[in-house]
Amino acid sequence: MDFYDILFWILSVMAVGCALGVVLSRNPIHSVIFLILTFFAISGHYLIMNAQFLAIVNIIVYAGAIMVLFLYILMLMNLNADAEPQKGLLVQIAGILSGGTLFLVLLAATKSAHNEEINKVSTNVGLITNLGKLLFTKYVLPFEISSVLFLTAMIGAIVIGKKEPQLKNGEEHIA
Amino acid sequence: MNEIGLSQVLFVSCALFFIGIYGFLTRRNMITMLMSVELILNSVNINFIAFNKYLFAHKLDGLFFTLFIITIAAAEASVAIAIIINLYRNYHTIDVEEVDTMKF
């Protein structure tokens, strides 16, 4: 076995195991920690697959920003295992059945599929120079649109999250 | 199984995808549901990068799809968190089944 094969399997086991931890652990804070570990494993996969820039972006955006936000919110609301609502057994079985059967079908499909010849050419395609050149020529329109989307999301989050001034403290406003 | 091919990578991303679906269906805590959605998005990202590497090694389209998915995931998470905060402020819970004002 090659060095990278071993690395790949370690990362895969880590990703799947931590993902299971995300959905199975009762404490939402533990879920967040497991999710962060999953993102690290996924970033490792990206590195193996020659996409260094995306690996780093994945860590910055997910582990560094989104997950910190989640942790922050969970701590502010003081949610822990005691406050965690659980669905009934029926729903869990339904979840396992629907998720599991779809998984099996797709797994069988990928297994029986014709395995494409691996392109052994070690390219520098994932390097940031090429990415940047293409981002500002071919993909410049989606790039700009996504920046506008970001601005909209930012303003939207502030507008939604702002306290409404006309409601007094303790006033009942739910019908 | 010695050589890592496309199918091994697909296996991992497939597993992540359905773990995400299971989490989305069975959890009632909104933030955990959101985390399951992130898991699903990430498994799709792995697929894009794997296809890009194994099938179209000289193009970058898969990487750009991943980049934009990450961008949109960040925007989505920020708005979703704002909605969750508002929900918590109004209902004092983030259990999805408790929020049923408009249901009946």
Added chain:
Amino acid sequence: MELLILFRNQRLILHLHFKTNTVNQFLTISFSSIAAAIHNWLALSIPNETLVKVIDLTITGVLLLGFLVILCFFLGYMERKVAGFMQARYGPNRVGPYGSLQIVADTVKLLFKEGLTPKASDKFLFHLAPVIIVVASLLVMAPIAFASNFQIWDISIGVLYMSSVSSIAVIGILMAGYSSYNKYSLLGAMRSGAQIVSYELSVGLSLIAIVILSGSLQLSHIVESQRDGWWIYKGHLPIIISFVIFLIASTAEINRAPFDLAEAEQELTAGFHTEYSGMKFAMFLLAEYINLFVVSAIAATIFFGGWMPFHLGHWEAFNHIMNFIPGFIWFFGKTFFIIFIIMQFRWTFPRLRVDQLLTLEWKYLLPISMVNTILVTVMAIMGWHF
């Protein structure tokens, strides 16, 4: 005579040598030959290629850890002495000559202390948090260039890598604060979360100024681009502004005074590490000193040329004289100069309030660094820099 481990297409460089230029041939205390000899010996005696790679990486890791432990001993001593210097007192002066063994005595004390765990704490996260903080600060060490060609991992996006990995420490701090089951810890962690996430923006923007000028994110290229003068001298006023912003923002990012709101003694006892004792507390201390070193090393590399000697344009004679001082001395000299400045901050400025802290970042530093980025871009396009 290099030991190259190909990490797919990035070069994982392990070769160690002091040589800064061809001029000082006589100074080749060549670590690279030693490393190459070790690698060759391993490759000959062990047929398995994977195992050789693993052993190489292990040796690197052990060397790095040893270096860091010595470094932390030294920084702990230096901090006390600088504090003494600033306050016109002696500092440690009993244990060993000039108190130099004081930090060893402290370490022994910490080792023998009982590691307490609060009963109501979240055990798993409580034990994991210090490890995450230390690992996050260790990961940032990877792309730092200690001397010419002496880097652990010369990743092509080094600057981005460092800013991404350093943002993980906040997760450890939040975990430590939450799992301690203590309101002071939680308050400290929340403050620190808001602080680190917002100050990261200014750090990133001030580093981007240099990336624009040098045209590369790879640290070895950035150092190489300063062969005819350091950026702080070549880049005129905008780079000086971004250096000052970097110093302020990175001091805030590593939670040092005057931005140590996360562990403000007078208000929060010790903030997020109130409940930690013994070795786990020592790990927080270790992480703090590693972070201090890493931040200073980044500033030295980006703004002051890293291991590059003091060169002035094309004054060949002057440059050759400067080349006689080996690169690692330049690197550590610059790094410790910046560490000295940051240590002086601690005894110079009073601590900020939380609202002042956030006002400073969002109303002053961020707009200034954004305008500064535009200035640098204009400068790079017009070619106004040297």
